[in-house]
Amino acid sequence: xxxxxxxxxVTCTAPVNIAVIKYWGKRDEELILPINSSLSVTLHQDQLxxxxxxxxxxxxxxxxxxxxxxxxxxxxxxxxxxxxxxxxLARKRRSDGHxxxxxxxxxxxxxVASVNNFPTAAGLASSAAGYACLAYALARVYGxxxxxxxxxxxxxxxxxxxxxxxxxxxxxxxxxxxxxxIARQVAPESHWPELRVLILVVSTEKKLTGSTAGMQxxxxxxxxxxxxxxxxxxxxxxxxxxxxxxxxxxxFGQLTMKDSNQFHATCMDTFPPISYLNDTSRRIIHLVxxxxxxxxxxxxAYTFDAGANAVIFTLDDTVAEFVAAVRHxxxxxxxxxxxxxxxxxxxxxxxxxxxxxxxxxxxxxxxKYIIVTQVGPGPQVLDDxxxxxxGPNGLPKAAA
Amino acid sequence: xxxxxxxxxVTCTAPVNIAVIKYWGKRDEELILPINSSLSVTLHQDQLxxxxxxxxxxxxxxxxxxxxxxxxxxxxxxxxxxxxxxxxLARKRRSDGHxxxxxxxxxxxxxVASVNNFPTAAGLASSAAGYACLAYALARVYGxxxxxxxxxxxxxxxxxxxxxxxxxxxxxxxxxxxxxxIARQVAPESHWPELRVLILVVSTEKKLTGSTAGMQxxxxxxxxxxxxxxxxxxxxxxxxxxxxxxxxxxxFGQLTMKDSNQFHATCMDTFPPISYLNDTSRRIIHLVxxxxxxxxxxxxAYTFDAGANAVIFTLDDTVAEFVAAVRHxxxxxxxxxxxxxxxxxxxxxxxxxxxxxxxxxxxxxxxKYIIVTQVGPGPQVLDDxxxxxxGPNGLPKAAA
Numbered sequence: 001x002x003x004x005x006x007x008x009x010v011t012c013t014a015p016v017n018i019a020v021i022k023y024w025g026k027r028d029e030e031l032i033l034p035i036n037s038s039l040s041v042t043l044h045q046d047q048l049x050x051x052x053x054x055x056x057x058x059x060x061x062x063x064x065x066x067x068x069x070x071x072x073x074x075x076x077x078x079x080x081x082x083x084x085x086x087x088x089l090a091r092k093r094r095s096d097g098h099x100x101x102x103x104x105x106x107x108x109x110x111x112v113a114s115v116n117n118f119p120t121a122a123g124l125a126s127s128a129a130g131y132a133c134l135a136y137a138l139a140r141v142y143g144x145x146x147x148x149x150x151x152x153x154x155x156x157x158x159x160x161x162x163x164x165x166x167x168x169x170x171x172x173x174x175x176x177x178x179x180x181x182i183a184r185q186v187a188p189e190s191h192w193p194e195l196r197v198l199i200l201v202v203s204t205e206k207k208l209t210g211s212t213a214g215m216q217x218x219x220x221x222x223x224x225x226x227x228x229x230x231x232x233x234x235x236x237x238x239x240x241x242x243x244x245x246x247x248x249x250x251x252f253g254q255l256t257m258k259d260s261n262q263f264h265a266t267c268m269d270t271f272p273p274i275s276y277l278n279d280t281s282r283r284i285i286h287l288v289x290x291x292x293x294x295x296x297x298x299x300x301a302y303t304f305d306a307g308a309n310a311v312i313f314t315l316d317d318t319v320a321e322f323v324a325a326v327r328h329x330x331x332x333x334x335x336x337x338x339x340x341x342x343x344x345x346x347x348x349x350x351x352x353x354x355x356x357x358x359x360x361x362x363x364x365x366x367x368k369y370i371i372v373t374q375v376g377p378g379p380q381v382l383d384d385x386x387x388x389x390x391g392p393n394g395l396p397k398a399a400a
Numbered sequence: 401x402x403x404x405x406x407x408x409x410v411t412c413t414a415p416v417n418i419a420v421i422k423y424w425g426k427r428d429e430e431l432i433l434p435i436n437s438s439l440s441v442t443l444h445q446d447q448l449x450x451x452x453x454x455x456x457x458x459x460x461x462x463x464x465x466x467x468x469x470x471x472x473x474x475x476x477x478x479x480x481x482x483x484x485x486x487x488x489l490a491r492k493r494r495s496d497g498h499x500x501x502x503x504x505x506x507x508x509x510x511x512v513a514s515v516n517n518f519p520t521a522a523g524l525a526s527s528a529a530g531y532a533c534l535a536y537a538l539a540r541v542y543g544x545x546x547x548x549x550x551x552x553x554x555x556x557x558x559x560x561x562x563x564x565x566x567x568x569x570x571x572x573x574x575x576x577x578x579x580x581x582i583a584r585q586v587a588p589e590s591h592w593p594e595l596r597v598l599i600l601v602v603s604t605e606k607k608l609t610g611s612t613a614g615m616q617x618x619x620x621x622x623x624x625x626x627x628x629x630x631x632x633x634x635x636x637x638x639x640x641x642x643x644x645x646x647x648x649x650x651x652f653g654q655l656t657m658k659d660s661n662q663f664h665a666t667c668m669d670t671f672p673p674i675s676y677l678n679d680t681s682r683r684i685i686h687l688v689x690x691x692x693x694x695x696x697x698x699x700x701a702y703t704f705d706a707g708a709n710a711v712i713f714t715l716d717d718t719v720a721e722f723v724a725a726v727r728h729x730x731x732x733x734x735x736x737x738x739x740x741x742x743x744x745x746x747x748x749x750x751x752x753x754x755x756x757x758x759x760x761x762x763x764x765x766x767x768k769y770i771i772v773t774q775v776g777p778g779p780q781v782l783d784d785x786x787x788x789x790x791g792p793n794g795l796p797k798a799a800a
Contacts (some may be wrong), residue, residue: 188521223632224624265667265668273661275682279679285673
C-alpha cells in the first residue's frame with residue numbers, strides 16, 4: 001500500500017512516576033545529570049498517562065509537534081536534544097550492522113502529537129510521562145532498541161524513570177558523559193499488589209518557581225542540598241530499595257515522608273527560598289501524622305513534588321478509612337460524585353476516636369478531588385490504528 | 401521604717417531580642433546548652449518590654465509568682481532552676497567574703513510579678529524577655545552582681561541574650577557544666593542608629609508545636625540540623641559579627657534571611673516535620689524579595705522565629721516605602737490608625753514601578769498590624785516606687 005510506504009506511524013503510552021527518594025539538582029545542566037540518585041514508583045496508566053503518536057515520512061518538510069492539540073515550537077532545546085539523541089542512536093545501530101527493516105531514511109522529518117489524560121492543573125509531572133512517551137515512540141518509529149534513558153533524560157531528568165513499570169531507580173552515575181546515568185527497574189509492578197496511590201489535588205494559586213530554575217538555584221545556594229546529595233541520599237537509596245524488595249510498608253512510608261520533607265527543606269534553604277507547600281499541604285501532612293498516631297503505626301505516607309498536591313501511599317485495606325478521614329478534614333465543595341476519581345472506594349464511616357484524633361478544624365474545599373490509582377507498567381505500544389493521534393496526512397486528527 | 405526592713409522590693413524591665421543567627425537545639429536539656437552559637441538584636445523597650453517586680457521578706461511563707469496578673473505554679477522546673485541558681489550565686493558571693501548590705505536572709509521567700517506590654521498574640525518570644533527580667537530582678541533583690549547568663553538561660557535559652565542591649569552573641573561554649581555558655585554584647589545599641597525593626601503580626605491559627613518540644617525533636621531527627629550546627633553556623637557567626645561591626649546592611653540582611661530560611665528548613669527536615677510559616681509568611685518573604693529586586697539591592701530583610709510573624713530589618717530611609725508596599729500587598733482590615741504601632745511612619749505614595757514589581761494579588765487582612773521599633777538597651781531598674789507591681793503587702797497591686 002502506498003500509504004504504508006509513505007508514512008511510518010507509531011502510537012505509545014507512558015506513565016507518570018512519583019519519586020520517593022527525590023531528584024533535585026543537576027551536576028550537568030546540558031546533559032541533565034543529577035547530583036544524586038533517585039527512586040520512584042510508576043503509576044498506573046488506567047488513571048494517568050501520556051499518549052504520543054510519532055510519524056515519519058519523506059514527504060514531511062520539517063519536524064513538528066502538537067501538545068494537547070496545540071502546535072508548539074519544535075525548536076526548543078530539550079526537544080531538539082531528544083531528537084538529536086534518538087537519531088544518533090539510530091545511526092549507531094545501522095553502522096553496527098543491523099539490517100534496517102524499513103526503507104526509510106534517518107533524514108526523514110518527524111511529526112509528533114501528544115496528549116495527557118489528566119489536567120495540567122493536577123500539578124503532576126507531566127513532562128516525565130511526556131518525554132518518556134516521546135523517547136519510546138521515536139525509538140519505535142526509528143527502529144532503535146537500545147537503552148532510552150539518555151533520550152528521555154535529555155527531555156526531563158525524571159522522564160527516564162517513566163521508561164519502566166513498578167519501582168524504578170535512576171542511578172546518578174559517575175561519568176562526565178552521563179553514559180552511566182540510567183534508569184533501572186528495582187521491582188516490577190506485580191511485586192507489591194496491595195500498594196495504593198492517592199493523589200490529593202489541592203486548590204492552589206499559580207506555582208511561582210518552575211522546577212528547572214528552582215533546582216538550579218538550589219544547587220547554587222543551598223549548602224544543605226549539597227550535604228543531602230553527598231552524605232545522606234546514598235544510604236537512603238539503599239534503605240528504600242530494601243523497603244521495596246521486602247514490601248516493608250512501615251519503613252517505606254516513613255522514609256518516603258522524610259525524604260519529601262528533606263527535599264522541601266532544601267528548597268527552603270535555597271536563596272531566595274522556594275516554597276511549594278501551602279497551608280493545605282501542611283494540613284494534609286498533619287492529617288497523615290494524626291492518622292498514623294491514632295493507629296500506632298505508619299499506615300499512610302505522603303510525598304510532595306514541586307507543587308502543593310499530595311501523593312499518598314497506603315495499602316488497599318486502608319484506602320477507605322483514609323479517604324473518609326480526608327473527607328472529614330476537607331469537606332468537598334463539589335458534589336460527592338466528582339470528588340473521587342480512579343479506582344472505586346467503598347464509603348465507610350469514621351470512628352469517633354479517629355475523628356477526635358484528627359482534631360483540627362475542617363477546611364472546606366481545600367482539596368479539589370482525589371485520584372485513586374496503583375502501581376503500573378511502563379510504556380506500551382498501541383496496536384489499534386484508531387489510537388493514532390495523527391491522520392494519514394501526518395496532521396492531528398480533528399478532535400472528536 | 402518598719403516596712404523597709406520587712407520587704408526588699410525591686411522592679412526591672414527587660415527587652416525582647418530577635419535572633420539573626422538562630423538558636424535551635426540543645427546539647428544538654430537540663431542545663432539548656434545549645435548545639436550552636438547564636439546572635440541577636442535587642443529591641444527597644446519603648447515598644448516591647450517585660451516589667452518584673454521581685455520582693456523578698458521574712459514574712460513570706462512560700463515563693464509565689466504572678467504573670468500578667470494571674471498566679472502561676474511556682475514549682476515548674478525552669479522557674480525553680482532560676483531560683484536555685486540565683487540563690488547559689490548569692491551564697492557564693494557571701495562565702496567569697498563580700499559584705500552583705502542587707503539584713504535579709506537567703507532563706508527568705510520571694511514574690512514575683514511580671515507583665516508584658518505586648519500581647520502574647522504577637523507571637524514574640526516573651527519567655528526570653530520574661531526570664532531575662534526575672535534573672536535581673538532576682539539578682540538585684542538578692543544582691544548578686546555576677547554574670548547572669550546562666551540564671552536567665554536556665555529559664556529559657558535565648559533569655560541570656562536579652563541581658564544586654566544592642567547586638568548580642570550567645571557563645572555556645574564547650575564545657576559540660578555550661579560555665580562558658582554565656583551571652584556577650586557584640587556592639588551597643590548606639591552602634592547602628594539607622595537600623596529599624598518592623599514586626600509584622602500575621603493573622604494565624606494556634607501554633608501546633610511549641611519551641612521546646614520542637615527543637616528537641618529536631619535534634620533527634622534532623623541530619624540537616626546537625627550539619628548546620630557543626631559545619632555552617634561557626635562561619636555564619638563570624639560573618640554576622642563582621643556585618644554588625646561594619647554596619648554592612650546588604651550582607652547583614654542577606655545573611656539574616658538565609659539563616660532564617662535555614663532554620664525553617666531544619667524544622668521541615670524534622671520528623672514529624674514542623675512548619676511555623678504559613679501562606680501569609682511566604683507572601684511576606686516573596687514581597688521582600690520583590691522589593692529588593694526592584695531596588696537592585698538588599699534594602700529590607702526578614703527573619704521568622706517559631707511562628708508565622710515576620711520581623712523585618714531595614715534602615716530608617718526605607719521604612720516609609722516598605723510600609724507602603726506592605727499596605728499595598730496586605731490591605732489592612734482594621735482602620736488605618738491601628739495598623740501601625742510604635743515609631744511614627746510618614747505615609748508615602750508607592751511608585752507604579754514598585755506596584756508592578758510587587759505583582760501578586762493583595763491579601764486583605766493577612767497582616768493584623770505592624771510594630772515599628774529599633775535597637776534598644778538591656779534591662780533597666782525602675783527607681784520610681786510607683787512602678788512596683790507588688791504592693792507593701794507583697795501581693796499584686798489591684799489593676800488600675
